[in-house]
Amino acid sequence: MADLVTWFGRKGYEVTVGNVIRVIVVDDEALVRSGFALILNAAPDVEVVATATGTDALATVREHRPDVVLLDIRMPGVDGLTVLGELRALAEPPVVAMLTTFDADEYVLAALNAGAAGFLLKDTEPEQLAQLVRTLAAGGVVMSAKASRTLLRGLPQQGRAGADRGRIERLTGREREVLVLLAEGLSNAEIGVRLHLGTGTVKDHVSALLTKLRVSGRVQAALLAQRAGLLDAAR
Template sequence: MIRVVVVDDEALVRSGFGLILNAAADIEVVATATGAQAVAQVREHRPDVVLLDIRMPDVDGLTVLRELRSRPGPPVVAMLTTFDTDEYVLTALHSGAAGFLLKDTEPEQLAQLVRTLASGGVVLSPKASRTLLRGHPGTEPAVVDQEAARVERLTDRERDVLVLLAGGLSNADIGTRLHLGTGTVKDHVSTILTKLRVGGRVQAALLAQRAGLLDTGPDEPDDTK
């Protein structure tokens, strides 16, 4: 059972997400909270996943995120927002969030996105993340060139893994798609993070998006690679 805490300043959003997620047989919303209540609720209920509103009037989502990330064994956190160009999203992703969800996400997709987060995947809407990155080019040309050079150092198989990682797949799911063992995928991911000089899967996914790797899918599996 995947344990979830929903944090939002609007009671209607909290109850709506709770109803949708509790309808899934493998997900339980163990608590809902406002920003001011969030840290205490997470500490009490120890969820696997926290869905955290990024903009709240009492305590904002970035403050809650930093507090949760500073504690040992933090849950996976995904930010909730109504805007795919929200300037705070990129800050949240670089502060340890595992992705972001738009509040108008289709109900039938919501449970699967929570499963993706719980299994170690990232949740980045390709359309939204492209818009976000266009709105926040954020880096000097020299840095972009350095990032492109790092991507060029990846092998074909590592690029395949990176594309699937950025699509939200867990190591096990990537292994299934590419006919690789989970341990092998884990080794590939570790090597990718080292070569790209990033601290986690979300940063790798953002770099892949910026490099244009997500415009096309991975190559067909080739066991000779």
């Protein structure tokens, strides 16, 4: 499972995004919201277009249509997992990464199963935040080292490989190639370069394979590929 940990905790992961990345920070603490906004707005290609509490998160996202949402997983009044479900149900949902001060197993697994693209601790180094947002916007996955270890401990392994291989057999050859690269941690743009495809075409393939695999996001698809031995076969 070493490669999976490397994928989740990948260092030096460079992503090029041409346009300014629009971000919304959702947290119940004003100090956290302002702190994240201050740090991210210092990057030339990232703009925090709004901040919100959990209760007004959905309306704020609908109004500003961000590329990325950084969402506190535990808030009074409305749970972060509830907000995540609401955001994922939008016609054009943003990429959502969960923010937390802890890494309880049930929250990591529940958030990823609900379609979160990452799980970050609030004490992430400030200089890393902009790069993590770039990775999210480019279709990558970001995960704190603690959260990745928690996820690996909670993965059901026995009896799953055969079922996972059966689901992968539904994919076309091209979709399987995209899945392997996705599971290796590449963004849509990087996959496109590797396979000589446009980014839009890669997005279409990703959408199709997620539907065929019956998973809600890239994390689940990558885990399925890992369990089925698809990465080992590709190597």
